[in-house]
Amino acid sequence: MDTEIFKALSDDNRLRILGILGSGESSACEILKNLNISQPTLSHHMKVLQSVELINVRKSGQWTYYSLNGSKLDEISEFIIGLKPSKA
Amino acid sequence: MDTEIFKALSDDNRLRILGILGSGESSACEILKNLNISQPTLSHHMKVLQSVELINVRKSGQWTYYSLNGSKLDEISEFIIGLKPSKA
DNA sequence: ACTATTGTTCGACAATCGTTAAATTACAAC
């Protein structure tokens, strides 16, 4: 497992973003209203989440919509559980 | 979920350490043989893993033995899965 | 007591990270 994924999860704002996306697809603008950060900072965080494929991106006009990548979350979860000793 | 846990997982050497402990309890000295890092660096990493309760510690004489904390791994896995949209 | 082994603590250093201000791009409405 690439450590980049865990680095992406190692930030309060990014975890909040994932929490917001857990309620469904959302635009960058709406996400921004729920966080006390600037627009460039949000753009940076979204790029980090994209780079590890934790989120999907869809552009429509001037808006950018984001949604969770559930299969990636499954992948991470399975890796974590896989660390546990197999009763050997 | 505290981001400190994901920070603890955001390092190649620490992931390798967890992988080693997945095969069972191990001493710091044995872990060290499997990594190309110095003793102080290993000590640092073990402290990070302890601080987020990912590992258990047991001292015996001059040796320190480490083992995985399975329930903490469960906790992380459940958090990850909990991010997924509840089909709403 | 002396030596060897195991492990921690303390500085110090280079690299990375989160953040912002400023400038830039892209699209929509007028």
Add this chain to the structure above:
DNA sequence: GTTGTAATTTAACGATTGTCGAACAATAGT
């Protein structure tokens, strides 16, 4: 065209992080 909104890019900053060498502490064996 101009204006306004949405989003990215760049450069710079302070803070955090991984690493090591050096010194230190604790236990074991001679």
